[in-house]
Amino acid sequence: MNVIVEREKGLLELEQRIGDLKSLSEQHPEASFTSEIRALEEKCASLQREIFGNLTAWQKVHMARHPMRPRATAFIAALDEFVELHGDRAFRDDAAVIGGVGRLGGRRVMVLAQQKGRDTKENVRRNFGMVHPEGYRKGLRLMRMAEKFALPIITYIDTSGADPGIGAEERGQSEAIAQCILQLTKVRVPVVASVIGEGGSGGALAFGVGDRIIMLEHAIFSIASPEGCAAILWKDASKAEEAAARLKLTAGDLKGLGIIDEIVAEPVGGAHRDVESTVASLLREQGRALDALGVLSIERVLEERYAKYRHIGSWQEENERMVRGAT
Amino acid sequence: MPSVTDWLRGRKRQLERREPGLWVKCPDCGETLYRKDLELNLLVCARCGHHFRMPAVDRIASLIDGEFHEIAADLEPRDPLHWTDVKTYPQKLAADREKSGVIEAVVAGFGSMGGIDVGLAVMDFFFRGGTMGAVVGEKIALLFEESACRGVPAIVCTASGGARMEEGLIALMQMAKTSAALTRLQAARLPYICVLTDPTTGGVSASFAFDADIIIAEPKAVIGFAGRRVIEQTIRQRLPDDFQTAEFLIEHGHADLIVDRHQLKAQLIQLLEIILPGARRREVLA
Ligand SMILES: [Zn+2]
Numbered sequence: 001m002n003v004i005v006e007r008e009k010g011l012l013e014l015e016q017r018i019g020d021l022k023s024l025s026e027q028h029p030e031a032s033f034t035s036e037i038r039a040l041e042e043k044c045a046s047l048q049r050e051i052f053g054n055l056t057a058w059q060k061v062h063m064a065r066h067p068m069r070p071r072a073t074a075f076i077a078a079l080d081e082f083v084e085l086h087g088d089r090a091f092r093d094d095a096a097v098i099g100g101v102g103r104l105g106g107r108r109v110m111v112l113a114q115q116k117g118r119d120t121k122e123n124v125r126r127n128f129g130m131v132h133p134e135g136y137r138k139g140l141r142l143m144r145m146a147e148k149f150a151l152p153i154i155t156y157i158d159t160s161g162a163d164p165g166i167g168a169e170e171r172g173q174s175e176a177i178a179q180c181i182l183q184l185t186k187v188r189v190p191v192v193a194s195v196i197g198e199g200g201s202g203g204a205l206a207f208g209v210g211d212r213i214i215m216l217e218h219a220i221f222s223i224a225s226p227e228g229c230a231a232i233l234w235k236d237a238s239k240a241e242e243a244a245a246r247l248k249l250t251a252g253d254l255k256g257l258g259i260i261d262e263i264v265a266e267p268v269g270g271a272h273r274d275v276e277s278t279v280a281s282l283l284r285e286q287g288r289a290l291d292a293l294g295v296l297s298i299e300r301v302l303e304e305r306y307a308k309y310r311h312i313g314s315w316q317e318e319n320e321r322m323v324r325g326a327t
Numbered sequence: 328m329p330s331v332t333d334w335l336r337g338r339k340r341q342l343e344r345r346e347p348g349l350w351v352k353c354p355d356c357g358e359t360l361y362r363k364d365l366e367l368n369l370l371v372c373a374r375c376g377h378h379f380r381m382p383a384v385d386r387i388a389s390l391i392d393g394e395f396h397e398i399a400a401d402l403e404p405r406d407p408l409h410w411t412d413v414k415t416y417p418q419k420l421a422a423d424r425e426k427s428g429v430i431e432a433v434v435a436g437f438g439s440m441g442g443i444d445v446g447l448a449v450m451d452f453f454f455r456g457g458t459m460g461a462v463v464g465e466k467i468a469l470l471f472e473e474s475a476c477r478g479v480p481a482i483v484c485t486a487s488g489g490a491r492m493e494e495g496l497i498a499l500m501q502m503a504k505t506s507a508a509l510t511r512l513q514a515a516r517l518p519y520i521c522v523l524t525d526p527t528t529g530g531v532s533a534s535f536a537f538d539a540d541i542i543i544a545e546p547k548a549v550i551g552f553a554g555r556r557v558i559e560q561t562i563r564q565r566l567p568d569d570f571q572t573a574e575f576l577i578e579h580g581h582a583d584l585i586v587d588r589h590q591l592k593a594q595l596i597q598l599l600e601i602i603l604p605g606a607r608r609r610e611v612l613a
Binding site: 164224 | 401402403405407408410411412460461464465468490492493494495497499500501502503504506507508509510529530532533534535537538550551553557558561562566570571579580581
């Protein structure tokens with residue numbers, strides 16, 4: 001059960017009633033429903049503030065998993081051009097990953113995305129956005145191609161995690177993810193990663209290393225699902241809500257920790273309540289990031305990328321005897 | 328600064344205090360083993376060859392010729408998320424320090440192996456299940472950078488349940504940090520050999536572990552991405568016993584070779600001699 005979907009029910013009913021009243025007043029211009037409509041609209045606005053005004057981490061987890069949340073395809077569809085490229089050249093084409101070349105506001109780009117389904121049929125085809133090794137290897141192939149043809153990489157992250165199944169282990173899930181992360185740390189083109197929904201663990205990070213990390217306001221990025229974390233550390237899955245708060249997985253928390261660079265605001269009620277404006281805002285931010293990186297030499301971009309990741313994490317020292325790295 | 332041999336001896340003493348029992352039962356064959364004999368046999372069951380999990384300090388002693396110069400020895404984790412579950416993170420760290428005799432889940436440094444200078448990092452499963460937080464990531468990254476700087480190969484022995492939950496996304500990002508540092512070693516065209524020991528999973532297997540030039544696994548070690556329980560819950564069936572073992576990895580083409588602990592040092596030396604003929608050699612004492 002999605003807590004946002006539950007909370008939205010009253011709101012959607014209210015909106016339905018406003019819509020009905022509006023069409024009724026069009027059909028019967030002699031009867032005035034203006035004051036009723038205004039009252040309902042005010043109620044609607046206050047309900048929106050109440051529901052969405054200050055989302056908890058747990059509510060954001062559910063917002064990120066909302067069944068109507070825009071998927072990667074919504075953003076890709078808004079590019080000027082896009083040609084999808086399929087397959088890892090070794091095993092099969094993984095539909096949980098969409099990759100290809102295109103243009104974003106005239107800029108040539110390589111696109112890599114994790115794609116969840118919208119309905120049961122699409123979810124079966126896309127494996128609920130859980131990527132298999134061949135999906136990561138398709139990504140790796142396209143990262144190398146991006147470098148060869150000097151195409152900046154943009155990625156869209158939306159997965160609960162890498163596929164945890166027998167086939168994935170047999171085909172080397174660890175190695176596939178490890179190679180993607182390694183490639184992104186050194187690829188000689190700018191990389192702009194955007195977390196649009198769920199950023200689930202290492203499976204998300206495989207496409208989530210870059211020069212700029214952008215998050216939609218209600219997206220999450222986490223070391224583990226709150227449910228999984230609760231089961232492991234509390235040995236009690238019902239502690240998931242508490243785990244969500246402790247994990248610091250919201251865009252605001254992660255900007256505070258210095259891990260992500262930009263937060264793109266969502267419309268009131270979340271991205272799914274106005275997909276078009278959400279898509280436009282994110283594409284604008286991606287374009288800005290690409291332009292800022294585009295004026296730097298690739299050596300400078302790589303140096304800054306190195307420094308960015310090299311400095312994540314802090315510790316304390318008992319004394320000053322430590323050996324400093326070769327940075 | 329105390330000599331490194333003293334350091335090793337000191338750490339050994341801590342370990343002896345930790346487990347005072349005289350006898351140990353082999354989980355594989357049930358044989359009762361005299362602890363001293365087991366330790367002399369590199370924690371391998373004399374009857375069935377079962378490889379017990381090895382503390383980092385014992386592993387280092389089994390691989391390095393004489394002196395080991397530990398780096399970043401006194402880095403201690405902070406509590407960036409102010410984490411609490413049934414205990415606070417600092418409470419857990421203190422308990423593990425007491426239990427394991429190490430202050431973090433990896434010990435890294437430099438020494439020689441058969442006279443070849445190497446960088447060596449060894450993870451310790453007895454500290455927080457070998458999980459990787461900011462300090463583990465930092466020490467692994469320093470090892471790669473320093474090895475590149477000194478022009479020596481790097482060897483990492485892994486034993487880890489993955490990224491450390493109590494440090495949240497900061498821990499996950501250590502996968503990227505260690506990978507970034509590894510690119511320095513690669514750019515210097517120096518070999519990196521990873522020895523996967525029981526268990527190696529999650530964020531460690533899915534980052535620097537499987538990025539190695541040569542991947543060695545210890546017999547029957549459990550190695551994989553997802554935990555066995557997670558997979559069983561997902562597919563709703565019991566997995567075969569050999570699933571995610573070193574032997575499974577070899578069968579599916581994900582590791583280069585399985586090496587018994589007694590042959591590990593000789594095997595590493597042989598590989599380094601062949602792939603790095605110009606490696607700096609020193610006189611081997613003893
Ligand atoms: Zn035995």
